[in-house]
Every structure is written in C-alpha cells, then in structure tokens.
Amino acid sequence: MPELPEVETIVRDMNGEISGSRIENIEYITPSVWRGKIPGRKSLIAVRIIEFQRLGKHILMHLSNNHTIVIHLKMTGRLTLQGPGLKPARHTHLIIEFNGGELHFSDIRRFGFIDYVKTPEVMDARYIACLGSDALKISANEFIALIKSRNRPIKAALLDQTVIAGLGNIYTDEALFQANIKPSRKASKISQTRLMALHRCIRIVLRRAISARGSSVSDFVDGSGKKGTYQNHHKVYGRTGEMCFNCGTNIKRIIIAGRSSHYCPRCQR
DNA sequence: GACAACCTGACC
C-alpha cells in the first residue's frame, strides 16, 4: 500500500490528532507483528507521544520515555484513529488507547512490522541505517550522481530504498511517465539533462500526491479511515491497455525488478 | 539479475 505520500499523510494526521496524548492502555492482539522485544505494558502506560516522523516509508512515533515505536505498513498495513470502545476491524494487531481515542494498527497480509527501540538508537536499526536520501529531500546533483552509477533499469534503481528512500511502484511509474523515460532504460545511460528532469518530476508527482492525500488503489486509508484521491490522477499505473492521455497509444505493462511496470511505449524512451 | 518467501483477499 503505502509509499512516501501515503506515509506522509498518515504522519501529518497523527501529529495533528494525537501528538502530546498520554497512553492509557495497550492491547497486544498479535504479538508476532513485533520485530524485536515487545515492550512491557508498564513501560508504556502514562507515557506521552512527543511526535510522529516519517523516514522513507517508515513511521516513527517518538515517546517521552526515550523510546520510539517504529512502524512499517508494507503492502496492506493501516494506522487509524478510532473512537473509544468500538469493535476493532478484522486483522487489527495492536491498539493503543488514549484519553478519548484509540490508535489501531491493522494489516491483512501481516507483512508489516512494529519495533520498539531506544530513541538515540533508531538510526542504528538495520532497516533504517541502510536507507538512502529521502526522495523529497535529495538534491538534483546527488540524485544524478547516484543514478548515473547504477547499471540497472532506472525503475529498479528508483525502487531501491538504499539508493533513494520513499518511492514505490506507483510513483516510480508516474514519475517516469512525466519525465518521458522508459522504465527499462539503463540508469547509467540516461543523459544528465533527462535525469535533471526526472528529479523534478519525482518531486512534482510526490507533492501532488501528498496534496491529494495519497493513492487508494485498494487498501490505503488515512489516519481517519478515509481514502486518498491521487488514484484519480494516475497517468499510467494500473492503466494497462488504456489510452495514453498524451498520444492515445495503449499503455503497456512489463515486469521490471519483479514488479508490474506501466508505461507509454510512444511517449517514454 | 530472476525468484521464492512472507500472508490474505479479490477477481477471472
């Protein structure tokens, strides 16, 4: 489900709604969603949430006890706020209760994970330490240098979180369409000018998607359970066989790096 | 690189 814009939407929602709240209770429904040691109930009761932060596609929930809860939603994870005492949805694995509300973590496929780490050690966690620069923060020069050195399809390089963090299958396809670059094109063989354009297109697509509160293709919902609207603006993702909005050619679907890749064979080279 | 693995559900 979530790539950078969806995770950013959730983090902003949570910061607006529950930063500063005190934890009143925890319900550990599915212990296996915890990657490491499960925090004892006593260590979390009465602890305050300082703020939420996004790192790549990870959600960091910084707490007043010098610890941080890290959440990765993978494909079908959801983080939502609910009224108190309502029956949790199917596949809900963790509930954190506050005065007046509950934070629910659910995940149909259970690929997602939750981790509890000391705040000063967050950056040392293996899954965080390996992340490349954030897709919205990376400079054009750094972007070009990184991409130029990869001898693989541009799409594979963009999906690699150790190169750039935050892009996933939807937004790589959309950004490559905006930049007129074929996803299978070797990264090292793309000109500096076109990489500059791609860097700009990535920023534009991500910003627009954040403004639209993310893409809801099947599972994504924001912090209050509502769908985003950027799926209505997809130009190629999920449009196999439909007409390109620019030239009318049928959108093609190929597999790159094991992922469905959608592109216009006429507009993208 | 390609592929299987981790899971459940939707759709043909």
Add this chain to the structure above:
DNA sequence: GGTCAGGTTGTC
C-alpha cells in the same frame, strides 16, 4: 483452479 496486489529480504 490461477493471477495479481502501494514492500522487502534472502536465495541461487
């Protein structure tokens, strides 16, 4: 029955 799905990791 088979295929596919916003992600990542580990294996040949």
